[in-house]
Amino acid sequence: MITFQDVTIKYDDFTAVKNLNFEVKDGEFFTFLGPSGCGKTTTLRSLVGLIQPTSGEIYLDDKDITNLPTEKRDIKMVFQSYALFPTMTVYENIAFGLKVKKVEKAMIKQKVADIAKKVDLAAEQLAKKVSELSGGQQQRVAIARALVNQPNILVLDEPLSNLDAKLRVQLRNELKSLQKNFGITTVYVTHDQEEALTLSDRIAVFNKGEIEQIGTPEEIYEQSNSEFVCNFIGENNNITKLVTNHPERFDRLNLEENNAFYSRIEKLKISLFGQTYPLVEDELSFTGKIIDSEYYGIYTKYSIKVEDTVVRAVLKEKLSLGTDQNEKVQVILSQQHILQYK
Numbered sequence: 001m002i003t004f005q006d007v008t009i010k011y012d013d014f015t016a017v018k019n020l021n022f023e024v025k026d027g028e029f030f031t032f033l034g035p036s037g038c039g040k041t042t043t044l045r046s047l048v049g050l051i052q053p054t055s056g057e058i059y060l061d062d063k064d065i066t067n068l069p070t071e072k073r074d075i076k077m078v079f080q081s082y083a084l085f086p087t088m089t090v091y092e093n094i095a096f097g098l099k100v101k102k103v104e105k106a107m108i109k110q111k112v113a114d115i116a117k118k119v120d121l122a123a124e125q126l127a128k129k130v131s132e133l134s135g136g137q138q139q140r141v142a143i144a145r146a147l148v149n150q151p152n153i154l155v156l157d158e159p160l161s162n163l164d165a166k167l168r169v170q171l172r173n174e175l176k177s178l179q180k181n182f183g184i185t186t187v188y189v190t191h192d193q194e195e196a197l198t199l200s201d202r203i204a205v206f207n208k209g210e211i212e213q214i215g216t217p218e219e220i221y222e223q224s225n226s227e228f229v230c231n232f233i234g235e236n237n238n239i240t241k242l243v244t245n246h247p248e249r250f251d252r253l254n255l256e257e258n259n260a261f262y263s264r265i266e267k268l269k270i271s272l273f274g275q276t277y278p279l280v281e282d283e284l285s286f287t288g289k290i291i292d293s294e295y296y297g298i299y300t301k302y303s304i305k306v307e308d309t310v311v312r313a314v315l316k317e318k319l320s321l322g323t324d325q326n327e328k329v330q331v332i333l334s335q336q337h338i339l340q341y342k
């Protein structure tokens with residue numbers, strides 16, 4: 001288990017991360033999610049020992065590793081900037097750690113071939129120099145180099161950022177299954193919410209050097225505990241104005257304590273005007289006008305003007321709209337799905 005206790009890291013006078021407290025359990029896939037500059041890489045660097053916290057402690061199980069040199073921690077890191085050996089071949093790069101450990105030659109060959117296949121590097125690429133590879137290929141070499149050592153802890157800093165969408169999804173699945181099969185405790189950094197939601201057991205959402213929320217993907221998404229988290233993850237409608245214009249209708253919300261209200265776009269329902277929609281429980285219906293639609297194939301996103309608020313909704317089925325651009329619809333909001341903040 002990894003434990004961060006009150007960790008603060010400063011660069012001179014600038015506080016990059018402040019009072020970090022979290023635990024990563026054995027075998028867990030734990031993700032740091034947050035916008036650029038919020039302190040994700042800084043935190044990772046302190047975990048692998050490339051930087052010392054200004055205050056606080058880092059533990060591996062019960063052992064205080066705060067001041068332990070990097071090489072004495074069994075932690076492998078894939079850097080945001082790969083840090084490969086540019087003049088060595090791909091094979092040599094991947095095999096490096098195994099050679100240092102004096103693993104038998106035939107075994108190294110086998111292991112490198114296996115892992116290269118898993119990250120989609122063709123056999124002929126193994127003989128190339130790293131400097132001759134594309135960014136995405138280099139990224140895969142860096143992942144292979146870390147995985148081939150089967151470390152207890154793997155630390156990955158935006159390892160998929162240079163890949164095209166399809167390869168990213170493929171490698172993401174591969175990473176997840178390798179991690180689960182080997183039981184590697186993984187600390188992963190990304191600013192991509194989809195990656196965080198699909199890969200992680202738990203997520204820590206960073207904002208300006210502090211952790212705003214730690215939770216499972218479902219908790220982070222369904223019960224975002226701050227306006228920042230709610231806005232950073234998922235697609236939202238800010239419905240504050242609509243709510244405050246109709247306080248008597250939104251009887252299930254806490255209007256005295258809160259003054260910011262959001263609804264996730266997939267929680268809105270739409271019913272064509274004139275069709276009856278049987279409202280249930282805490283649902284409310286508002287009249288709106290469709291002002292725009294975007295067709296994505298598996299779903300369609302609609303922009304609807306409700307009073308002076310434009311809300312977006314995502315529907316699996318494309319609405320069979322008439323030719324009139326400003327078609328009237330009913331927008332149905334379920335109060336239990338409204339996120340509310342101070």
Ligand SMILES: Nc1ncnc2c1ncn2[C@@H]1O[C@H](COP(=O)(O)OP(=O)(O)OP(=O)(O)O)[C@@H](O)[C@H]1O
Nearest residue numbers: 011014016035036037038039040041042043080191
């Ligand atoms: N060596 C350094 N010296 C001074 N300030 C630094 C140094 N490294 C990082 N910082 C600052 O610390 C803050 C956090 O940086 P960090 O690299 O941890 O962010 P990040 O969350 O990894 O961002 P990104 O998503 O862009 O990689 C930033 O404001 C950055 O400018």
Ligand SMILES: [Mg+2]
Nearest residue numbers: 040041042080
């Ligand atoms: Mg970074």
